[in-house]
Amino acid sequence: MRYEIIGPPADRFEEVLTAEALEFLVALDSEFAARRVALLDTRRARRDRYSTGQLPDFLPETAAIRADPTWRVAPPAPGLVDRRVEITGPTDRKMTVNALNSGAKVWLADFEDATAPTWHNVVSGQLNLIDALDRRIDFTDPRGRRYALGAELATIVVRPRGWHLVEKGIAIDGRPVSASLVDFGLYLFHCARRQLDLGAGPYFYLPKLEGHREARLWNDVFVFAQRYLGLPQGTIRATTLIETITAAFEMEEILYELREHSAGLNAGRWDYIFSMIKNFGQWPDFVLPDRSEVTMTVPFMRAYTELLVATCHRRGAHAIGGMAAVIPSRDPEVNEVALGKVRADKRREAGDGFDGSWVAHPGLVDTCREEFDAVLGERPNQLDRLRDDVDVAAADLLAVDKTPGQVTAAGLRSNIAVALRYIDAWLGGVGAVALWNLMEDAATAEIARCQVWQWLQHGTPLAGGGCVTEELVRSILAEELTALVAGRVGDDRDRAWRAARIVEDTAFGERLPAFFTTAAYARHLAPAERAVPAG
Numbered sequence: 001m002r003y004e005i006i007g008p009p010a011d012r013f014e015e016v017l018t019a020e021a022l023e024f025l026v027a028l029d030s031e032f033a034a035r036r037v038a039l040l041d042t043r044r045a046r047r048d049r050y051s052t053g054q055l056p057d058f059l060p061e062t063a064a065i066r067a068d069p070t071w072r073v074a075p076p077a078p079g080l081v082d083r084r085v086e087i088t089g090p091t092d093r094k095m096t097v098n099a100l101n102s103g104a105k106v107w108l109a110d111f112e113d114a115t116a117p118t119w120h121n122v123v124s125g126q127l128n129l130i131d132a133l134d135r136r137i138d139f140t141d142p143r144g145r146r147y148a149l150g151a152e153l154a155t156i157v158v159r160p161r162g163w164h165l166v167e168k169g170i171a172i173d174g175r176p177v178s179a180s181l182v183d184f185g186l187y188l189f190h191c192a193r194r195q196l197d198l199g200a201g202p203y204f205y206l207p208k209l210e211g212h213r214e215a216r217l218w219n220d221v222f223v224f225a226q227r228y229l230g231l232p233q234g235t236i237r238a239t240t241l242i243e244t245i246t247a248a249f250e251m252e253e254i255l256y257e258l259r260e261h262s263a264g265l266n267a268g269r270w271d272y273i274f275s276m277i278k279n280f281g282q283w284p285d286f287v288l289p290d291r292s293e294v295t296m297t298v299p300f301m302r303a304y305t306e307l308l309v310a311t312c313h314r315r316g317a318h319a320i321g322g323m324a325a326v327i328p329s330r331d332p333e334v335n336e337v338a339l340g341k342v343r344a345d346k347r348r349e350a351g352d353g354f355d356g357s358w359v360a361h362p363g364l365v366d367t368c369r370e371e372f373d374a375v376l377g378e379r380p381n382q383l384d385r386l387r388d389d390v391d392v393a394a395a396d397l398l399a400v401d402k403t404p405g406q407v408t409a410a411g412l413r414s415n416i417a418v419a420l421r422y423i424d425a426w427l428g429g430v431g432a433v434a435l436w437n438l439m440e441d442a443a444t445a446e447i448a449r450c451q452v453w454q455w456l457q458h459g460t461p462l463a464g465g466g467c468v469t470e471e472l473v474r475s476i477l478a479e480e481l482t483a484l485v486a487g488r489v490g491d492d493r494d495r496a497w498r499a500a501r502i503v504e505d506t507a508f509g510e511r512l513p514a515f516f517t518t519a520a521y522a523r524h525l526a527p528a529e530r531a532v533p534a535g
C-alpha cells in the first residue's frame, strides 16, 4: 500500500480513515500533488517579482474572458439559493451543534482560519460532520448541558485548508499530503452521498487562492473526484474566497475556471489585508496604520468589495460578505457597541449588493439577518442587482497610501499581544479565540504579526513620539509574555514561550515568512511519531 497513517489513533478514527477513503486520497495525490507544488513555486516567483517593485495588474492574456458578456456560472444549488446569513466556525462537537442550530442559512465548517490543524482536530472534525449528517451528534457535556440538533439546520459548506499547507498525519509514498486534498477528499468521500440524500450537496469554500490557475486546479480536482466517486459532474459547488490581492485581479477568471462548480465569491477581508502587507510590505507607500484603522470603508478595501459584487452579479454568482470581527459581550454596554458595529457592517454590505454575509457567533445571526431582510425582503438574494456603476481600476485596488490613520504605541502593543496570545492558543490546538472582544483567528493574527514586521522594516514613527524599533518590540513582547505566563506551569508555560519565539521569528527577519502556520505546523503541531501503520 502507498499510504501510511502517521497520526495517532483515537476513538472511532477508523470510521474516517477507511481503506477506501485513503485510496481515494492516494488517487487525488497521484493526480494533483505535482501541480500543487508547481503552483506554490509560481506564488514564490510572483512574490519575488513584487519585491523588485513590480505591481499586479489585470491579466492581458485573459482579457477575452472578461470581455465576453455571455458566460454565467451554474445556477445556485439546493441549500445555497438564500445565503443571507452564514455562520463560520471550527468543527468541534459543540460548535458543530451550535452552528447548525444557530438560525443561519449556511454553516462554514472551517478547517482553515478557525482551526489549529492538529491531527485530532482534522480527523475528529470529519467525524463530527458525518455524525451531524447522520443525526448522531447529540451529547451531554460534563456540566450536564444537553446539545441536540434542532429541526431546521444550516446548509454545511466545508472550508478545507489552503494549498500552502500539508498534512503530516498521513504519508503517501513517504511524503506528507496536501492538506487541502485531505480535508476535501475525506469530506467528499464520506459526506457527498449523505448530503445528496438530504437534498443538498457537497459544498466547499476555497481559501487563500492566489489566482485563476489555482482555481483551475480545484476545478480539475472536482471533475476527477466526481468521476472517481460516480457523482454527476457539477454536483460539487464551491465559493471562492477572494482574500489575496492577486486573486482580486483575477476574480472574473476564477469564476470562469470554476463556472460549472462555482457558488460565487466571498470577500475574505482579513486575509486580504494580510496579503497586501505580505506582498508589498517593504514599500513605503504600503505601510498601513493600526489594524483597527484598516476598515472596510478605506479606499482600497472599498474598491475590492465593490469590484467583487459587480463581478459576481455580472456572472450570476453570489457575492458573500466578510467577517466583522467584533463579537457579543456579556457586558451590556460593550455588547451594544459590538452589535452596532456588526449592524453597520452588514447594512453596508447589503446596500452594496452582497447576497449575504458572515458572522462569527450565534449571537450575531439576528443582526445580520435583519440587515439583509431589510434589503432582500422576500427575495432569496439580489443576483439581479447589477452594479454597472462600479468602475474599479488597478490603481484603486492598490491605493493603500490613501488609508487614513496612524501607527500608535497602543496599536503596536495590541498587535504583539494578539499575535502572542493567538499563536499560544493555536499551539494548544485552538484555532479561534476571543481577545478583547474581537474574534481572532489565523487570518487576523497574520495581520498582527505582519504589521509588527512591516513597521520594524520602516522604522515607522509612532503618533505621540518615538518610532518602532527592535528594542521596543522586544521589550513589549517580554512584557506581554510575562503577563501571559503569570500563574502558568509546565507545558502551558512552555507553550507561551514557544509562541513568543514564533512571534520573534516572524517579526525580526529581513524577509517576512509567507505564513506563520507552515513552519509552526511542521515544528509544533504535526504528528511526530509513527503510530499504527495502516493499509
Ligand SMILES: CC(=O)SCCNC(=O)CCNC(=O)[C@H](O)C(C)(C)COP(=O)(O)OP(=O)(O)OC[C@H]1O[C@@H](n2cnc3c(N)ncnc32)[C@H](O)[C@@H]1OP(=O)(O)O
Pocket: 087, 088, 089, 090, 094, 095, 096, 098, 099, 110, 113, 114, 270, 271, 323, 327, 328, 359, 360, 361, 362, 432, 433, 434, 438, 439, 440, 441, 443, 444
Ligand atoms: C477571518 C476568517 O476567516 S473569519 C472565519 C473564521 N473564524 C471563525 O470562524 C471564528 C468563529 N467564532 C468562534 O470561534 C467563537 O465565536 C469565538 C472563539 C470567537 C468566541 O467563542 P466563545 O469564547 O466560546 O464565545 P461565547 O462564550 O460568547 O459563546 C457562547 C456560545 O456560543 C457558541 N459559539 C460561539 N461562536 C460560535 C460559532 N462560531 N459557531 C458555533 N457556536 C459558537 C459557543 O460555543 C458557546 O456555546 P455554549 O453556550 O453552548 O457553551
Ligand SMILES: O=CC(=O)O
Pocket: 113, 241, 243, 267, 268, 269, 270, 271, 272, 322, 323, 443
Ligand atoms: O477567511 C476570511 C478572511 O477574512 O480571511
Ligand SMILES: [Mg+2]
Pocket: 113, 207, 208, 241, 243, 268, 270, 271, 443
Ligand atoms: Mg481567510
